[in-house]
Amino acid sequence: xxxxxxxxxxxxxxxxxxxxxxxxxxxxxxxxxxxxxxxxxxxxxxxxxxxxxxxxxxxxxxxxxxxxxxxxxxxxxxxxxxxxxxxxxxxxxxxxxxxxxxxxxxxxxxxxxxxxxxxxxxxxxxxxxxxxxxxxxxxxxxxxxxxxxxxxxxxxxxxxxxxxxxxxxxxxxxxxxxxxxxxxxxxxxxxxxxxxxxxxxxxxxxxxxxxxxxxxxxxxxxxxxxxxxxxxxxxxxxxxxxxxxxxxxxxxxxxxxxxxxxxxxx
Amino acid sequence: xxxxxxxxxxxxxxxxxxxxxxxxxxxxxxxxxxxxxxxxxxxxxxxxxxxxxxxxxxxxxxxxxxxxxxxxxxxxxxxxxxxxxxxxxxxxxxxxxxxxxxxxxxxxxxxxxxxxxxxxxxxxxxxxxxxxxxxxxxxxxxxxxxxxxxxxxxxxxxxxxxxxxxxxxxxxxxxxxxxxxxxxxxxxxxxxxxxxxxxxxxxxxxxxxxxxxxxxxxxxxxxxxxxxxxxxxxxxxxxxxxxxxxxxxxxxxxxxxxxxxxxxxxxxxxxxxxxxxxxxxxxxxxxxxxxxxxxxxxxxxxxxxxxxxxxxxxxxxxxxxxxxxxxxxxxxxxxxxxxxxxxxxxxxxxxxxxxxxxxxxxxxxxxxxxxxxxxxxxxxxxxxxxxxxxxxxxxxxxxxxxxxxxxxxxxxxxxxxxxxxxxxxxxxxxxxxxxxxxxxxxxxxxxxxxxxxxxxxxxxxxxxxxxxxxxxxxxxxxxxxxxxxxxxxxxxxxxxxxxxxxxxxxxxxxxxxxxxxxxxxxxxxxxxxxxxxxxxxxxxxxxxxxxxxxxxxxxxxxxxxxxxxxxxxxxxxxxxxxxxxxxxxxxxxxxxxxxxxxxxxxxxxxxx
Numbered sequence: 001x002x003x004x005x006x007x008x009x010x011x012x013x014x015x016x017x018x019x020x021x022x023x024x025x026x027x028x029x030x031x032x033x034x035x036x037x038x039x040x041x042x043x044x045x046x047x048x049x050x051x052x053x054x055x056x057x058x059x060x061x062x063x064x065x066x067x068x069x070x071x072x073x074x075x076x077x078x079x080x081x082x083x084x085x086x087x088x089x090x091x092x093x094x095x096x097x098x099x100x101x102x103x104x105x106x107x108x109x110x111x112x113x114x115x116x117x118x119x120x121x122x123x124x125x126x127x128x129x130x131x132x133x134x135x136x137x138x139x140x141x142x143x144x145x146x147x148x149x150x151x152x153x154x155x156x157x158x159x160x161x162x163x164x165x166x167x168x169x170x171x172x173x174x175x176x177x178x179x180x181x182x183x184x185x186x187x188x189x190x191x192x193x194x195x196x197x198x199x200x201x202x203x204x205x206x207x208x209x210x211x212x213x214x215x216x217x218x219x220x221x222x223x224x225x226x227x228x229x230x231x232x233x234x235x236x237x238x239x240x241x242x243x244x245x246x247x248x249x250x251x252x253x254x255x256x257x258x259x260x261x262x263x264x265x266x
Numbered sequence: 267x268x269x270x271x272x273x274x275x276x277x278x279x280x281x282x283x284x285x286x287x288x289x290x291x292x293x294x295x296x297x298x299x300x301x302x303x304x305x306x307x308x309x310x311x312x313x314x315x316x317x318x319x320x321x322x323x324x325x326x327x328x329x330x331x332x333x334x335x336x337x338x339x340x341x342x343x344x345x346x347x348x349x350x351x352x353x354x355x356x357x358x359x360x361x362x363x364x365x366x367x368x369x370x371x372x373x374x375x376x377x378x379x380x381x382x383x384x385x386x387x388x389x390x391x392x393x394x395x396x397x398x399x400x401x402x403x404x405x406x407x408x409x410x411x412x413x414x415x416x417x418x419x420x421x422x423x424x425x426x427x428x429x430x431x432x433x434x435x436x437x438x439x440x441x442x443x444x445x446x447x448x449x450x451x452x453x454x455x456x457x458x459x460x461x462x463x464x465x466x467x468x469x470x471x472x473x474x475x476x477x478x479x480x481x482x483x484x485x486x487x488x489x490x491x492x493x494x495x496x497x498x499x500x501x502x503x504x505x506x507x508x509x510x511x512x513x514x515x516x517x518x519x520x521x522x523x524x525x526x527x528x529x530x531x532x533x534x535x536x537x538x539x540x541x542x543x544x545x546x547x548x549x550x551x552x553x554x555x556x557x558x559x560x561x562x563x564x565x566x567x568x569x570x571x572x573x574x575x576x577x578x579x580x581x582x583x584x585x586x587x588x589x590x591x592x593x594x595x596x597x598x599x600x601x602x603x604x605x606x607x608x609x610x611x612x613x614x615x616x617x618x619x620x621x622x623x624x625x626x627x628x629x630x631x632x633x634x635x636x637x638x639x640x641x642x643x644x645x646x647x648x649x650x651x652x653x654x655x656x657x658x659x660x661x662x663x664x665x666x667x668x669x670x671x672x673x674x675x676x677x678x679x680x681x682x683x684x685x686x687x688x689x690x691x692x693x694x695x696x697x698x699x700x701x702x703x704x705x706x707x708x709x710x711x712x713x714x715x716x717x718x719x720x721x722x723x724x725x726x727x728x729x730x731x732x733x734x735x736x737x738x739x740x741x742x743x744x745x746x747x748x749x750x751x752x753x754x755x756x757x758x759x760x761x762x763x764x765x766x767x768x769x770x771x772x773x774x775x776x777x778x779x780x781x782x783x784x785x786x787x788x789x790x791x792x793x794x795x796x797x798x799x800x801x802x803x804x805x806x807x808x809x810x811x812x813x814x815x816x817x818x819x820x821x822x823x824x825x826x827x828x829x830x831x832x833x834x835x836x837x838x839x840x841x842x843x844x845x846x847x848x849x850x851x852x853x854x855x856x857x858x859x860x861x862x863x864x865x866x867x868x869x870x871x872x873x874x
Contacts, residue, residue, distance in 0.1 A: 002275040003275055003276075004275050004276070004277045004355070005275075006553075007277075007552060009554075010511060010552055010553055010554040013511075014497070014511050014554050017497050017498055017509055017554070018497070020498070021497065021498050021567065044540055044541075045539075045540045045541070046509075046554070047500065047502060048500065048502060048503075048505070048507060048538055048539075048540050048556060049502075049503075049540050050502040050503075052502065131345075131346040131347075131348075132347075132348050135329070135345070138329070138345040138347060139345050139346075157373075158369075158673060158674060159369040159370070159372055159373050159674050159675075159677075160373045160376075160674075161372055161373055161376035161377075161405075161674070161677055162376055162662075162665055162667065164605050164667040164674055166672075166673070166674060168669065168671075168672045168673075169672055181346070182346070182357070184348050195541060242302075242305055242306045243305060243306045243307075244305035244306070244307075244308070
């Protein structure tokens, strides 16, 4: 493993351990994508093979079926405590992306998560957000407070220096914890290679000349043209590309992400 | 120009700072655009947004992601951006220049290894230019290149550039910061950013892009003495792992570690890791690791492990330089939470020596509060002794933050350790503990066998307040419950151990009392003491000598009175001694000295 990856790992592990020490009711989001799977792996690094908090999957019901199979397999193998959240009410009323992408993400993901946080009383939620993904995430903190409505006040972010994080907060609010903030897309793949992390095969071309670069709900996530069949080939491809990672993610259009994230989106 | 594919692994964190509107975000945007580092379509997307909103395109919009930032044309929060050039990766942090957002600038600059400081050629050196320069030096960023921007607005004149260089160089020299270079640019027009300008033939120096390449990577900290702040103690399986991240130095299997301030010591048995082949036998500076020890000593988060011959300073008092970002001013005498590496301890500001005015470093102003965005020289006193280093010796263990209510509100660097009234005794205890010859039975073995940990119950109060009654009742009840307890009366020592002492008021009586208590505690006993003859200052001396054993301080009085500091239980008025003894026993349970239930397998409130 190269030096930089090692430094990223050390910093993420440090953040995990701070989170575990300071939050009694901690949980981590796992979407089965490459980032949150690396996140899960780092948790096992931090706690020497254990994952001492539950993993949340917000199931929009529109996920690609292979993702659910993958989830259940590793939940078993790694003895994970899996908590599945779903906004059943919104689904019952027929929420889907044709009613508006931002509306659909807000109802099924943001509100699905917020409801679960309220129900379980989580005070710390760990997410695999990265600064290089899009503009508002570039301005995030490692420990980022959400108010009692789950909203993000980006004007009043806490100072964060010398690895002293915001770990005290008023009752009714919670903290989002971002151990992957400093990682880039290519770092994620380099780490997957260095650690031989089992990753879902939707990321690889299986002969059709396409693969997913970023995973989300089936209707709003498009595969990219690519013939990368292995982790090595993906890394090689990323070194040459100038196309943004989330170009296949529909909700990023216009000011979509700023609006979504202000209201508590991941 | 397109960045060539690279496999370089060196990464450098750079922050862009300077006064508001001097063009930091524009510089950043231009740097990306002129090196072909923007994702495909990004430039067009932003141009398109500008066209639709009917405003002139600005490079700054590339990274000022928030709508509000674009509308107001200022950066509100630090953005982290990633950039690759030649053999290196850069993480460039764009920090806000408006003084309202100084805490965001600090968050950005605190993680940087080098800085570009931007000054507007037309406006010249402004308030935040100086403040940011000063904060960079406090934050430990020593590599600085100054970018004089908007040269196009002053007709690319050499004399304007040189006047700014002279003024700012003089300012930085007072901070002992020597800028690497001054670069005249126009970020808007692209002069001397990635490409050499044709408008300033008088300038023969480097472009901004080339300057980045000359910033050096911080040297590794593994040559410095070992500092391993304990982050947590894990017992997920059969292993008891001391987890933490090495601030400096290196540690290997077989090393003797000394933990400060508890002064406990043990040998490193293994270095633990997940999915790592071969199994490591050492860890170096920066690594998040886990160690197991040859002995089950009780240590807590916040202690700093070092090697025996190079331990950190331990004191309750130090001098520091601090910047304050809190919404409320910092007040002398008010309680704050101090966090240094993984240690958290209550503290107060004992003295505000002066407020440092960044625009006039010689100014001396004495006050009792430090306002938002001010920098001050202080003396701080902590409630309990802490382990630290001077910032000049070790950065990570020489800096701290202060928390006011819920918020990290100040950051400081330690400049001088100040001796407090117990320094001499503390040093004695430290030498004694580090060199202590241990038997094969450790404190945890005794605790498991006895069903309780050792502790000192210190009963204080005036004459005829019932101290002695309570002490006897307590000893009786504890022993009846099967706890190993001993009543230590100072008077017994005076007639025996102290019989050679002529001067009754000598501190030697206290010292001997403390050392005897320390010995009894080492045998695993709960020591109950009524130290009638000693005053409040002496109690502190005893605490210092028995540290880190738990001390339960019980104060008794006839009527209502203010108990001495650090009192755990205060009993005033007429007394039911059985009930009081029960209260002390309850406190012993709360503090984890006693197991909750007799006969049950002891479950202490601490991790063994």
